[in-house]
Amino acid sequence: MIDTHCHLIDPQFKRDFDAVLKRAREAGVSRIINAGYDIETSNQAVAQGKKFNWLLPAVGIHPNEAAEEMIKEMEKIEEIVTREKVVAIGETGLDYYRDFSPRGAQKELFRKHIHIAKKHSLPLLIHTRRSIDDALHILQEEGYQCGVFHCYSGSYEQARVILDMGFHLGFAGVVTFSRRAQEIVTRLPIDKILLETDAPFLAPAGHRGQRNEPSFIIETLQSVSTAMGMSPLRLEEIVDRNATTLFSL
Ligand SMILES: [Zn+2]
Incomplete structure (x- = not known):
């Protein structure tokens, strides 16, 4: 998984x-996309990937990280991408919910990530909160x-637009307790769905309020497979194949 x-x-x-890695292994997690959210953590993700080859680094600057000052730091992200093996650009995107950074700066920072992803033919890890339409507009x-x-x-309607444009949709622990998310995930084409933890954030139903960790992804898999009326094993096969294709693993 x-x-x-x-x-x-x-x-x-x-x-x-x-111990976190050990529990992940024991739960059946085979690979983890490990996303940085600033320069330091992006470098750390690369370093962790060198130590453990099943931790796959992604590099980027989260929109909540003071976007204005970070725009010039994007050169450093590109340096990492040129020098090291990474599987994706991100976490990037737009966050209008927390709104920690001015929207104009967030947009500019997002565009810089898109330029790097495009240049190096890498997929984007896109974060959106109340900002899907603007993100789609920029990507277009x-x-x-x-x-x-x-x-x-x-x-659901926005999901259709996103899929029509050619993107995938990732579902995290929220789908284990949100009926709305469950309803959406069961209506979407299964070959465009990915599962994730977003650990340490957003723990699934049985662990709400706790630190999330990769081993908990099995609970999300079980919950979504029940909602879809298929075996967890079958769903795992499908979502893993989707991830393998998108991230060229
Ligand atoms: Zn994240």
Whole structure:
């Protein structure tokens, strides 16, 4: 089982990193896409990938990280991409919910990520909160349609637009307790769906309020497979194949 979006570089994993990896292995997690959210954590994701070849690095600057000052830092992200093997660009996107950074700066920062992804033919890990339409608009303008809208929280109608453009949709622990998300996921074409934890955030139903970790992805798999009326094994096969294709694994 592939966890397609996780932040093992988060300080919350410092204390028991090895135990977290061990539990993931025991639960059947075969690979983890490990996304940085600033320069330091992007470098850490690369370093962790060198130590453990099943941790696949993605590099980028999260829109909540003071976008204005970060725009010039994007050169450093490109340096990493040129020098190292990474599987995706992100986490990037737009966040109008927390609104930590001015929207104009967020948009510019997002465009910089798209340029790098396009230049290096890498998929994007896209974060959106109350910003899907603007994100789609920018992606259309930039003419790049490869990646995943991770931890999808939009409507069914928006999901259709996203899929029609050629993107994938990632579902995290929220789908285990949100009826709305469950209803959406069961209506979508299964070959465009990815599963993820977004750990340490957004733990699934049995662990709400706790730190999330990759081993918990099995609970999300079980919950979604029940909602879809198929065996977890079959769903795992499908979503892993989707991830393998999108991230060229
Ligand atoms: Zn994330």
